[in-house]
Amino acid sequence: MVDAHSARSHRAPARSAPAPSPPARTTPAHPTPAATTSAGPAAVHGGPDRPYGASTRSAPGAAASPEPSAPAAGALRRLLAPAGVLAACAAAFAYVAVVDPDEPGHYPVCPLRRFTGLWCPACGGLRGAHALAHGDLAGSLEANAVAVLGYGLFAVFWGAWVVGAARGRAPAPPLGRGSLWTLGALLTVFTIVRNLPFGGRLHP
Numbered sequence: 001m002v003d004a005h006s007a008r009s010h011r012a013p014a015r016s017a018p019a020p021s022p023p024a025r026t027t028p029a030h031p032t033p034a035a036t037t038s039a040g041p042a043a044v045h046g047g048p049d050r051p052y053g054a055s056t057r058s059a060p061g062a063a064a065s066p067e068p069s070a071p072a073a074g075a076l077r078r079l080l081a082p083a084g085v086l087a088a089c090a091a092a093f094a095y096v097a098v099v100d101p102d103e104p105g106h107y108p109v110c111p112l113r114r115f116t117g118l119w120c121p122a123c124g125g126l127r128g129a130h131a132l133a134h135g136d137l138a139g140s141l142e143a144n145a146v147a148v149l150g151y152g153l154f155a156v157f158w159g160a161w162v163v164g165a166a167r168g169r170a171p172a173p174p175l176g177r178g179s180l181w182t183l184g185a186l187l188t189v190f191t192i193v194r195n196l197p198f199g200g201r202l203h204p
Helices: 004-011 033-045 070-078 080-098 111-116 125-133 137-143 145-166 177-194 197-202
Strands: none
Touching (some): 070 145, 080 145, 125 137
C-alpha cells in the first residue's frame, strides 16, 4: 500500500522558480528646452569649470561692465561751441590789453569819425576794452558806456547758453524783435547825445 503522503507529493506538480525580471531602462537626463534656448549649447553641456546645465546669464543684481555715458558725451559736444566763442573773446581781449588803442597805427580808424568828425556808437570801444582789461572800470565807462553794457549782456547770454547746452536745450536767440528795436533806439539816442556839446563825457 502506497503511503498517502507520497501519493499527494506525486500528484502535485513541482513549482518552478519565478523568471528574473528584465533590468529597468534608465533614461539619461536631458536639459529642458528653456535651459537650451536661454543659455545655449555651451552653457547646457557645461565645461571643465561649469557644472552640467549651468546657465551663463548673469543674475539681475550683478554689476554690469562700465560703459561710457552717451548723455555725458553729448553734453560735452554741445559745450564746444560756447567754449570756442569764449576762447575767441578772451583772445581778443588779451590782444587789446597788450596793444594800446591810443597808440596810432595798430587799429583802423572809424570812417564816420574820419570823414565827418562825429562819434559813432562804437567809437571808444577799443579804449574801453583796454581800460576794462586793466581793471579801470571808470575809464572804460568814459570811453564807451554802451560797450561796457554790451560786455555785461554778453556775459549773461553766454552763461544762459552754457546752461542750456548742458541740459540739452536748443540755443534760443539772445534777443527778440522787441529787444532789438529797444537796442536800436538806445544806440541812436546814445550816438546823438554823445555828439552834442553837453555829451562830452560820453565819448573819449
